[in-house]
Amino acid sequence: MAYQPPTHRVERSIRATTGARLVAGVDEVGRGAWAGPVTVCAAVTGLRRPPEGLTDSKLLTPVRRTALAEVLREWVTQHALGHASPREIDQLGMTAALRLAATRALEALPERPDAVILDGKHDYLGTPWRVRTVIKGDQSCVSVAAASVIAKVHRDALVAELADTHPTYGFETNAGYPSPTHRAxxxxxxxxxxxxxxxxxxDALPRWRHLRLPSHRDAMAEESLEDSGQLGIF
Structure with a gap:
């Protein structure tokens, strides 16, 4: 399929139908990792043409993603990052940890947004935020795509730093996700x-199984990443 650049269609629709002045795109990274935080970026863009090649961070090579993130950090009107730590994930479950990280990102913006676009089909943010969910928003919405790239590059660098004190786990290349080096x-x-x-x-590590904490039942952890393309509504 040919590359289709993201547009401001959803951002414009929200502004036109709700009167929102400031619309933030929000995306997360690190939900499926075994180590490191879950990280959320909130990004606000002007309605001007985005940098060339912008798309979902997972579709970009590491080199291209890093270069694009540097451009985006200057191009967006404003952005902020929020994290939930491994201990917070253990204590709260992933949905509540995502809400915490997203709230931290949104509240760190210089201006509070009037509306939020969340990538995916689940609104893990909720009140008091006005939220629209967009499946594959990181490919179709400029603000969400920008948040996706900035969040991914920031978190990858953050986890890579852990290799300085824990060099055996491959954090500099796997970003805390499962890999043969990480598993070994x-x-x-x-x-x-x-x-x-x-x-x-x-559970698969007999020597360390006793360290496992009680897990939370969390519908989002079971959610398929193979979403199909419909907009949520306010």
Whole structure:
């Protein structure tokens, strides 16, 4: 399929139908990782033409993604990042941790947005925010795509720094996600303070299974990433 650049169609629609002046696109990264925080970026863009090649961060090479993030940080009108730590994820469950990270990002913006576009089909943010969910918003909405790239590059760099003190786990390349190096290090050395201890990967590690914390029932953790393309509504 040919590349289709994201547009401001949803942002314009929200402004026209609700009178919202400031619309923030929000996307997260790190939900499926075993280590490191979940990170959310909130980005506000002007309605001008976005940088060339902007799309979902997962569709970009690391080199292109890093270069684009540098451009985007200057191009967006404003942006902010929020995190929920591994311990907060263990204590709250992923949905509540996402809400916490997103709230931190939105409240860190210089101006409070009038409306929020969330990537995906689940509104994990809720009141008091005015939210529209957009499936594959990181490919179709300029503000969400920008948030996607900025969040991914920021979190990857954050987790890569953990390799300085935990060099065996491959954090500099796997960003805390499962990989052969990561799995081997866990089997030999066990989880670090940066790992999520309520996650099921510990069940497969006989030496470290006793460290697992009670897990939360969380519908979002079971959500398929293969979404199909419909807009949510306010």
């Amino acid at each position: 290090a866990l089997a030999e050395l066990g989880p670090t303070e940066h790992h999520r201890l309520s996650w099921a990967y510990l």
